Amino acid sequence: MQVFRGIPRFGNQPCVLTIGNFDGVHLGHQALLARLRLRAAMLGLPATVMTFEPLPREFFAPDDAPPRLTSLRRKLDLLAKQSVDRVHVQAFNRQFASLTAREFIEKILVQGLRVRHLMIGDDFRFGKGREGDFAMLQQAGREFGFEVESLDTVDFGGERVSSSAVREAMLAGDMVHANMLLGAPFEVVGRVMHGDKIGRTIGFPTANIQLRQTTMPLSGIFAVTVDGGPLRHAPGACSIGVRPTIGDRLALRLEVFVLDFAGDLYHQRLSVRFWRKIRDEAKYDSLDALKSAIDEDCNQVRRYFASEQTF
Structure with a gap:
């Protein structure tokens, strides 16, 4: 093309x-x-x-x-x-x-x-x-x-199929409907960049995906699959938001914790496909509380992929 x-x-x-x-x-x-x-x-x-x-x-x-x-x-x-x-x-x-x-x-x-x-x-x-x-x-x-x-x-x-209808479904947290209108899972593609490494300090090292837009039509925690580099349809828990537990008025960020993976993904170009919304983004009183929430998010992601045939 x-x-x-x-x-x-x-x-x-x-x-x-x-x-x-x-x-x-x-x-x-x-x-x-x-x-x-x-x-x-x-x-x-x-x-x-x-x-x-x-x-x-x-x-x-x-x-x-x-x-x-x-x-x-x-x-x-x-x-x-x-x-x-x-x-x-x-x-x-x-x-x-x-x-x-x-x-x-x-x-x-x-x-x-x-x-x-x-x-x-x-x-x-x-x-x-x-x-x-x-x-x-x-x-x-x-x-x-x-x-x-x-x-x-x-x-x-x-x-009526339109970009507005897709956006409304995403804002409502209905990824199944949004993906049906798109004809494929919603996908974000970007390179893994260095972040503040807070996830690593609490046992959940995340891939920080470079975003080419300052706003997104969805936010929260999602069950996703990740492709690129050494990964093929790898299940993960993805966060899109401003990380209110870490600070105020932070820039929008997309971070993925790939389940059962311990390799280096820096500078890899990854594709993240969104399948289901787990919950909204929330502010926690401590990093320990955030760690507990992420642990439960990962459990929900595991249960989702264990029960759904997504690929």
């Missing part, structure tokens, strides 16, 4: 295009991308995705933007798994946001990407003030020679 920063002023090869945030690359996104690949194959053109960094809501209302399901790097990994040919990552900044709908069509779609077939969701709006819509794209397609296809949202058990 080829990844480009921004849009060329004048594109060389025509494409079949879809546009969106693609946060999480959930079942709805996957259905759209499957149609994109099919149409691209029929036309003999590259299946192309245009996405944004930052996301539009992060640009317009950074304090109110919802936590991302995926960092940009993770999203690109997921798009590659969907066999997308090209991804254009467009900087969503003041200059881009000021483009009128007509300018977006002419500069981005026609001149820059040379779109021959455009696939969009049924709620897609574009241009300054969100003035552009499906009807405007259809008219532009007739003028500039590209086709426009609108796709309905995907339902799962009567529920």
Whole structure:
């Protein structure tokens, strides 16, 4: 998969295009991308995705933007798994946001990407003030020679599949439902970095996973499996939070205690898959109380994996 920063002023090869945030690359996104690949194959053109960094809501209302399901790097990994040919990552900044709908069509779609077939969701709006819509794209397609296809949202058990629905399930602690909407277990990938080593002092050395985002759509203690380095589907207890027992106003951290493992994981790139929420994060009066809580967390993780076939 080829990844480009921004849009060329004048594109060389025509494409079949879809546009969106693609946060999480959930079942709805996957259905759209499957149609994109099919149409691209029929036309003999590259299946192309245009996405944004930052996301539009992060640009317009950074304090109110919802936590991302995926960092940009993770999203690109997921798009590659969907066999997308090209991804254009467009900087969503003041200059881009000021483009009128007509300018977006002419500069981005026609001149820059040379779109021959455009696939969009049924709620897609574009241009300054969100003035552009499906009807405007259809008219532009007739003028500039590209086709426009609108796709309905995907339902799962009567529920509209969306990034918001996945996020809401995670915030409610329902990882089973969130994973069903994603089509796979929620996964965080990152490198193991040195931390403060407090877990090691109380008998639970944890892998401190580097996060590429300052907020997450979930928090608490989870039953997870870990892959990477010497680990293959290794069960573990994972904590995502701000560690209130250790201090106040600490940065968000993801830490994993891998059960029955005593090796060195520093600088390994690990994949952590989330299966079940054990409990919320809590503040304890002492490190001894925290140690007892972690011990019980590990017991619950063992019981969960002993009773569930997760992989």
